[in-house]
Amino acid sequence: MHDQSTPPGSERQAFRLGRGRFLAVQSWTASRIPIAAVFAIVALTADDGWVVRLVGLALLGLIELTDVTDGLLARSMGVVSPFGAMLDPFADSVSRLIVYWTLGQLGLVYTVVVLVMALRDVTVAYCRIILAGAARSVSARRGGKIKAIVQAVVCFAAWVGPWYWGVTGTWTVDALSWLVIGATAYSAVDYLRDALPLVLGDD
DSSP: OOOTTOTTHHHHHHHHHHHHHHHHHHHHHTTTHHHHHHHHHHHHSSSHHHHHHHHHHHHHHHHHHHHEEEEEEEEHHTOHHHHHHHHHHHHHHHHHHHHHHHHHHHHHHOOOHHHHHHHHHHHHHHHHHHHHHTTTOOOOOOHHHHHHHHHHHHHHHHHHOOOEEEEEEEOHHHHHHHHHHHHHHHHHHHHHHHHHHHTTTOO
């Protein structure tokens, strides 16, 4: 017999609403990947020009918007979950690799930047496995936050490089590439510093 204070079927309706909110937030997070794919297609196939640059900027901005707001949405909707915590960095990594691979193909950054980013992500993933196995924190480190900011800012600066090369010259390709390489490599150091003592038996 149903509790008179709870209308029949309300629990099922609440579950559907909660699941709908959960799927909406996860879809918003995962959307970074197809948006990055669209950016790559537009950047590599469309004729270069102001329109293409502006469309690319809009797509890059949308990627960053989803990154900034997905956590806020999850908390405001009450759908924070371990799955969401896993999907967020995955979507970050894949979308940024697609974006920087595209920039590398266009000569806007060094192609080796993508390799450094991929090696960093693999290294951090294994460090997190080691830390989790030892019941240590796997939360984001300061270096990771710095890396995320640098990669976000540089992708915009690199994409619009042709707009200011007439004034600065193309040395900015070197500067931006090394900035990303440095910040990306540094972000792995935080995790290695915590994980290596566990592997070597020093902690």
